[in-house]
Amino acid sequence: MDMQYKEGINGEVGIRSAGKGKVKRSDLFVRFLALVLTLAAAVVLGANNQSTTVSVKIVPSLPPVNLPVTAKWLYMSAFVYLVIANAIACFYATMSLVVTLAARGGKKNVTLIVTILDIVMVALLFSAMGAAGAVGLIGLKGNSHLQWGKVCNVFDKFCHQTAAAMILSFNGSICYLLLVVLATINVYKKF
Amino acid sequence: MASYDTTFSPAAAAEEPLKRSAPPPEYKGDCSPVVDVALRVLLFLTALVSIIVMVTSNQTKLIPLAPGLAIRLPAKFEHSPAFIYFVVALSVACLYSIITAVLSLLSAMKPSGCSAKMQFHFVMFDALLLGIVAAATGAAGGVAYIGFKGNSHTGWSKICNTYDSFCFHVAASILLSLISSITLLLLVWLSIYVLYKKTTRR
Numbered sequence: 001m002d003m004q005y006k007e008g009i010n011g012e013v014g015i016r017s018a019g020k021g022k023v024k025r026s027d028l029f030v031r032f033l034a035l036v037l038t039l040a041a042a043v044v045l046g047a048n049n050q051s052t053t054v055s056v057k058i059v060p061s062l063p064p065v066n067l068p069v070t071a072k073w074l075y076m077s078a079f080v081y082l083v084i085a086n087a088i089a090c091f092y093a094t095m096s097l098v099v100t101l102a103a104r105g106g107k108k109n110v111t112l113i114v115t116i117l118d119i120v121m122v123a124l125l126f127s128a129m130g131a132a133g134a135v136g137l138i139g140l141k142g143n144s145h146l147q148w149g150k151v152c153n154v155f156d157k158f159c160h161q162t163a164a165a166m167i168l169s170f171n172g173s174i175c176y177l178l179l180v181v182l183a184t185i186n187v188y189k190k191f
Numbered sequence: 192m193a194s195y196d197t198t199f200s201p202a203a204a205a206e207e208p209l210k211r212s213a214p215p216p217e218y219k220g221d222c223s224p225v226v227d228v229a230l231r232v233l234l235f236l237t238a239l240v241s242i243i244v245m246v247t248s249n250q251t252k253l254i255p256l257a258p259g260l261a262i263r264l265p266a267k268f269e270h271s272p273a274f275i276y277f278v279v280a281l282s283v284a285c286l287y288s289i290i291t292a293v294l295s296l297l298s299a300m301k302p303s304g305c306s307a308k309m310q311f312h313f314v315m316f317d318a319l320l321l322g323i324v325a326a327a328t329g330a331a332g333g334v335a336y337i338g339f340k341g342n343s344h345t346g347w348s349k350i351c352n353t354y355d356s357f358c359f360h361v362a363a364s365i366l367l368s369l370i371s372s373i374t375l376l377l378l379v380w381l382s383i384y385v386l387y388k389k390t391t392r393r
Contacts, residue, residue, distance in 0.1 A: 081329075
């Protein structure tokens with residue numbers, strides 16, 4: 001593996017990376033950031049439930065009745081998908097961090113496999129983000145054509161926490177995209 | 192091959208005379224342009240058919256509101272912002288696939304073979320487009336799932352029992368966009384694999 005550095009690109013070995021390994025520090029940092037962000041998104045959405053009361057007038061003559069209503073993340077399949085996708089991404093970030101640190105300066109195939117799986121994570125996280133975003137938008141604004149009423153006027157804390165989780169998940173998916181770009185730049189620099 | 196020299200550091204300039212005298216012929220078959228163009232054509236076809244199926248999904252049905260009173264209510268894809276985003280994202284993918292298929296074909300016909308710079312750019316833009324198309328698939332899939340099953344907790348009723356042709360169109364469109372996403376994934380894998388192979392060959 002050392003032969004590649006000595007071939008013709010003299011004087012670049014010292015600048016290339018910290019230590020002998022092919023893995024740059026920025027790659028590890030972004031991977032750790034992706035781990036933190038996806039974990040935070042999964043936790044924030046997983047601990048998301050709100051119970052309030054809604055006053056409903058059943059009979060016009062009687063005073064309005066207070067009905068207890070609950071909103072949980074489990075009630076919406078798109079949010080379940082978002083939590084599961086972020087959990088998978090977090091688990092993968094841990095595994096790939098361990099594998100990248102262990103294989104530092106070793107085989108090249110490890111970086112290739114990790115980059116390939118990074119792209120799968122990008123697709124997974126972006127699709128979960130799209131699903132939760134679409135469903136959240138319906139919950140926020142309703143859909144008059146389909147007779148689906150909005151729910152965020154009642155469950156405001158639930159909606160805010162969901163929005164925070166979606167922002168965290170989006171940042172996590174941008175981190176994974178950045179990892180793919182960094183890996184490609186690292187390979188392209190060797191030309 | 193001459194285009195590489197301008198991006199190299201001056202330390203590699205000593206190798207220039209060696210490169211110019213013996214252009215390596217094996218690089219031509221190194222980047223598999225046939226698979227690349229075939230995948231881009233597949234991406235174009237699936238995105239185009241998906242858009243057409245989604246846009247022609249309108250259906251109007253007679254909904255009985257009260258006994259003796261029935262009104263005609265249409266179901267169009269424009270009624271949901273998720274479907275509008277779906278159509279926009281897939282048209283972007285369609286246009287992108289045409290441009291990159293032409294670029295890939297043109298660079299494959301050059302005598303020096305395909306360049307690493309192009310593969311590098313393809314990886315970045317393909318990955319970005321993969322994110323956009325995957326988000327569109329997820330958004331349309333999420334809304335379609337609610338329309339299919341309803342959601343008793345929020346009081347959102349299902350619509351697929353009344354608008355069956357509309358739901359069928361939307362489901363077919365989402366399936367095709369899933370194939371588009373997988374095609375984009377394969378394209379990114381191919382470009383990365385080509386870049387890694389070129390590095391190890393040197």
